[in-house]
Amino acid sequence: MSLGTQGGGTQHSAQHGTQHGTHRGTHHPGAMTADRAAAHLQRAREAAQSLEYLSGFGNEHSSEAVPGALPVGRNSPQRAPLGLYAEQLSGTAFTEPRANNRRSWLYRIRPSAAHPRFVRSDNGALRTAPFTETLPDPNRLRWDPLPEPAPGTDFLAGLWTLGGNGDAAQRTGMAVHLYAANSPMLDRVFTDADGELLIVPQQGGLLLRTEFGLLRADPGQVALVPRGVRLRVELLDPFVRGYVCENYGRPFTLPDLGPIGANGLANPRDFQAPVAAYEDDERGPGERHIEVIAKFCGNLWTARYAHSPLDVVAWHGNHVPYVYDLRRFNVIGSISYDHPDPSIFTVLTSPSDTPGLAGTDFVVFAPRWLVGEDTFRPPYFHRNVMSEYMGLIEGAYDAKSAEPGGFVPGGGSLHNMMSAHGPDRATYERASSAELRPQKVDDGLAFMFETRWPVLPTAQALGAELLQQGYDDVWRGMERHFRADASDPSDGSGSDASDGTGSAGSATEGGAESR
Numbered sequence: 001m002s003l004g005t006q007g008g009g010t011q012h013s014a015q016h017g018t019q020h021g022t023h024r025g026t027h028h029p030g031a032m033t034a035d036r037a038a039a040h041l042q043r044a045r046e047a048a049q050s051l052e053y054l055s056g057f058g059n060e061h062s063s064e065a066v067p068g069a070l071p072v073g074r075n076s077p078q079r080a081p082l083g084l085y086a087e088q089l090s091g092t093a094f095t096e097p098r099a100n101n102r103r104s105w106l107y108r109i110r111p112s113a114a115h116p117r118f119v120r121s122d123n124g125a126l127r128t129a130p131f132t133e134t135l136p137d138p139n140r141l142r143w144d145p146l147p148e149p150a151p152g153t154d155f156l157a158g159l160w161t162l163g164g165n166g167d168a169a170q171r172t173g174m175a176v177h178l179y180a181a182n183s184p185m186l187d188r189v190f191t192d193a194d195g196e197l198l199i200v201p202q203q204g205g206l207l208l209r210t211e212f213g214l215l216r217a218d219p220g221q222v223a224l225v226p227r228g229v230r231l232r233v234e235l236l237d238p239f240v241r242g243y244v245c246e247n248y249g250r251p252f253t254l255p256d257l258g259p260i261g262a263n264g265l266a267n268p269r270d271f272q273a274p275v276a277a278y279e280d281d282e283r284g285p286g287e288r289h290i291e292v293i294a295k296f297c298g299n300l301w302t303a304r305y306a307h308s309p310l311d312v313v314a315w316h317g318n319h320v321p322y323v324y325d326l327r328r329f330n331v332i333g334s335i336s337y338d339h340p341d342p343s344i345f346t347v348l349t350s351p352s353d354t355p356g357l358a359g360t361d362f363v364v365f366a367p368r369w370l371v372g373e374d375t376f377r378p379p380y381f382h383r384n385v386m387s388e389y390m391g392l393i394e395g396a397y398d399a400k401s402a403e404p405g406g407f408v409p410g411g412g413s414l415h416n417m418m419s420a421h422g423p424d425r426a427t428y429e430r431a432s433s434a435e436l437r438p439q440k441v442d443d444g445l446a447f448m449f450e451t452r453w454p455v456l457p458t459a460q461a462l463g464a465e466l467l468q469q470g471y472d473d474v475w476r477g478m479e480r481h482f483r484a485d486a487s488d489p490s491d492g493s494g495s496d497a498s499d500g501t502g503s504a505g506s507a508t509e510g511g512a513e514s515r
Contacts, residue, residue: 032152032183037238040184044207044234048216053272053323057254062316063213063276064107069314075105084313085111091196091226091251091319102226102251104317106211109280110307118294118301127161128194128298129173129248131456140419141457142471143464145202145410146180148239154185155206155233156293159244162389162461163414165453166359168194168248169297174350174360174451176389177244178412184234187288189309191230192295195248198348198362199223200447202393202410204240206233208321211312213274215323219393220445222362224252224271224322224348230292230309231321241410243391245449249359252348264330266347271322276315281308326393326445331368337375342448352452361386361450365397367442377439378431381422387454388415395444405468413471416454424474 032040054061064070069084071077076086084107091102127133149158158181166173174195199206205218210231217223218236225231257264283289289304324347332344342363350359370377390397391412407413415421423431461467 032186037183040186041235041238044184045236047214048205048207048236051214051216052275054275055269055272057266057268057271057322058318059268059273060316060318061273061320062314063274064314065213065276065278066313069107069276070316071107080107082107082313084108087111089228089317089319091228100250100253102317102319104212104315104319106312107314108211109278109311109313110309112309115292115305115309116303118303121293121300121302123298123300124157125160125460126177126295126300127164127175127458127460128168128295129164129166129175130168131164131458133459134457134462136416136454136456137462138416138419140413140415140421140471142407142413142468143411143461143466144405144468145408146178146241146466148182149180152183153181154183154188155179155181155235155240156185156188156190157181160460161458162412163455163457164246165387165451165455166248171195171248172359173248173453174449175246175248176412176449176455177246178242179244180239180241181233181235182239185232188291188293189230189232190293190295191228192225192246193228194295194297195246196227196251197223197225198245198247198252199225200243200245200391200393201240202242202391203237204242205236206240206242207236208233209277209279209310210274210321211310212315212320213277215272215274215321217323220327221323221325222347224324226251226319226321229319229321232310243412243447245360245362247350247360249350249352252350252360252362255346255349255361260332264332265344266324266329270328271324273320273322276313278313279308279310281311283307326364326366326447329364329366331366333368333370334372334375337372339372339375339377339380342379342450357452358450359452361448363448363450365444365446365448367440367445370439370441373436375436376431377434377436378423378427381420383418383420384415385417386450386452387417388421389413389449389451389455390415391447391449393445393447397444397446406474411466414455414457422475425477428478 062070069082071081080086087106087108089104089106092100146160158179160178162176162178164173164175199217200222201217201219203219208215208217208223208231210229215223254266254268283306289306290308292303292305292309294301329347334340345363345365346361347364348362352359389412392407392409394409397407
């Protein structure tokens with residue numbers, strides 16, 4: 001059976017079908033024909049239809065695809081059940097505090113150590129910190145979505161690095177990647193030693209086959225794959241596109257709630273982990289091998305296996321992948337006045353060595369009500385010590401235009417440390433004069449990767465046709481409305497508002513200084 005325990009876990013009965021039982025791998029020599037692509041797409045959709053999950057972020061989950069595969073009362077018995085190999089996967093140091101410790105025990109057909117030598121392979125458009133290709137740039141930047149790639153591009157080949165910070169070898173910082181793919185990963189498995197992957201689909205669904213089991217991630221959901229976990233990405237639509245935050249730092253966790261109380265924001269029970277599913281796929285002489293591509297200290301390395309490494313029959317622990325539906329986020333907001341700071345929308349946080357200062361935060365602007373009185377309701381004008389990359393999954397963001405050439409689904413903007421930003425002119429004019437009735441904001445889904453260090457763009461990001469020219473123009477024409485005399489009926493936009501010398505800020509009647 002599959003069992004989630006502790007803090008909101010739920011029990012699920014294990015049905016031994018395609019999800020829980022054996023999957024014999026199929027071989028795909030050569031390029032995919034249209035018929036084979038359609039057949040593979042259909043198989044992936046069928047596999048994704050009836051997935052079961054374990055509930056609860058950070059729980060001590062356990063799951064077995066075959067009854068009796070999990071040992072009882074110990075992690076590494078002299079002989080593991082069913083002739084399996086016991087193996088621990090550690091996502092944190094052994095001695096980290098128990099509340100922070102991440103590890104899982106895997107019971108697999110072959111040990112991970114049974115592999116041939118890895119050799120360097122092409123990184124493609126994937127880049128890793130430290131980012132030194134370009135100079136730090138204080139300018140505000142915005143990109144259009146990635147176009148559909150060449151036929152036969154899978155998730156790994158379709159990764160395109162926009163920028164990042166820190167140092168992957170020192171396990172600090174993060175990277176922002178985009179992906180666009182139109183082919184499944186056939187006979188290829190990926191693992192990332194540099195960081196965990198937060199995958200944000202924007203167009204088209206994904207089926208993630210991991211060592212722990214299967215996850216489905218559609219637009220509006222996110223998938224979190226821990227450091228070192230192997231996975232194959234298959235497609236649920238002919239073309240998929242989205243975003244990836246590669247977190248080099250401490251593992252993502254739920255933020256503390258403080259005065260909010262015991263409930264709110266992303267509820268732990270809404271994070272869903274897979275139940276055990278394995279591939280018993282052995283390749284004989286002359287058959288196509290399975291490529292295992294490992295990302296290590298910024299480079300890709302490939303080994304050719306004669307068996308599938310997704311052969312975990314049972315597992316238990318808390319270093320596990322999850323999927324989370326962003327529409328389940330419990331939005332906390334103001335019911336009196338002022339727009340709250342966006343930290344109130346934090347879904348996941350990667351803590352740093354300074355309390356309250358995140359290495360990386362993942363923030364979502366989910367559907368919500370706006371009811372503030374005498375309040376400018378869109379996000380305010382801002383300069384921030386943190387650096388912000390924003391993406392749009394669907395619809396429009398309430399501080400920017402979603403017209404072509406604007407902030408559109410699949411695109412993104414970067415506002416680095418202390419770069420001034422905020423609503424564009426059209427949004428400001430509309431919101432500053434709107435009738436303040438209760439308003440439901442449910443026509444878009446935006447998110448933000450916020451990080452403690454500036455994001456240095458890659459050379460390909462700064463040289464791409466995707467980079468919008470003239471992004472600064474969205475704030476052009478912000479009119480002057482200031483008037484020194486509050487009783488002056490003028491709106492301050494005329495020539496009589498000031499003589500242009502700054503004298504309006506000198507002493508006023510009664511000797512008080514105007515502020």
